[in-house]
Amino acid sequence: MQRVESLLAQGKMKEGFTQGLLLVEAGKASETLAQHIHVLHSLGFAQLPKASLGTKQYEENAAEQYAVLSPFYQFQHHQDYTQFGEMVEQSLAGDQEQQAAAYAMMGWYYAVTDEAPKAFVQWAEALKLQPNQAMYWGLFAQMLNDYGGHPLLALRLIEEAQLLDAANPRWPYIAHHIFIHLATATKNLNYVMGAQQTLQRTKALIREEQVPLKIAIAKCDDVLRQWESQLL
Incomplete structure (x- = not known):
């Protein structure tokens, strides 16, 4: 049970939900975990389409467009x-x-x-x-996060985008903002750590021509330092 709670806290929503659902169905989940899984189920986690690796992914150009x-x-x-x-x-x-x-x-x-x-x-x-196209998972996640959708569903979608298109820095960048959103709402240190990790991943993947994203990352650094000074 602790492993499932840890997966969910780290933003590994796909595996966390699958394993958590098994615990709930077996009657082995705590009340807190069962409630968490119920929320994820109500958000449509079980109805999300299945994605397969191997499809050539759409590439974002220097103007941040597809x-x-x-x-x-x-x-x-x-x-x-x-x-x-x-x-x-x-x-x-x-x-x-x-x-x-x-x-x-x-x-x-x-x-x-x-x-x-x-x-x-x-x-x-x-x-x-x-x-099978990461763009649809990733930009849907961004839209949910920016326009009042549920951040936990956004986190599940952006996780899939990163699995499908691991070389695109846009997806960990969006994940960073979702983690910041969740950290703001919950004050949960795990989400702050998720924000740190995804920002570092973005920096590692960014291409030379992605100038607007580089500028945005610098702003994220400032926000993250403020969070770290408050909570860590």
Whole structure:
């Protein structure tokens, strides 16, 4: 039981939930652990799509963008609602990869227009269509964390993104922010440690051309030092 509690505290949500559920079903979980597993179950952990390793992953460019989502970036720049709607419709009529991108773009649209619940639904649809692409797990996690979703679900999603695309510094960077969110809410030292580890991983993976991310990391260092001075 202690091992399961440790896994969950470290942000290893996938294994922690699986092992914790077995303990609950066997009647061997403490009341606290059983409640924790119940919360994770209610967040849809058991219904998440299964992902498989080996798929070529989308790569983030120096502008912090993904080519598959380019119509949304164009919309952000030009605010042409008609053109954006037409491009989304075209993508919805395409293959599974294009359909997933369409749902993701609609998700971003709903997020920036302050309709977060609709955004989450769209991203969930995108994830169902392309569960082997880390981008869908990772950016969905970011959206949950930034727009009022549950941070524990965000932590589970970003964990999967890191498993699928271990070389992308964006995913531990997002994980760092989720850990900071959880540390702020709970004052749990394990989450502060998670924030430390994921920030170090981000620094180790960052590419030379990712200048905006480097700047963001410097700001994260300052915030983390403040946390460490308060709690450690």
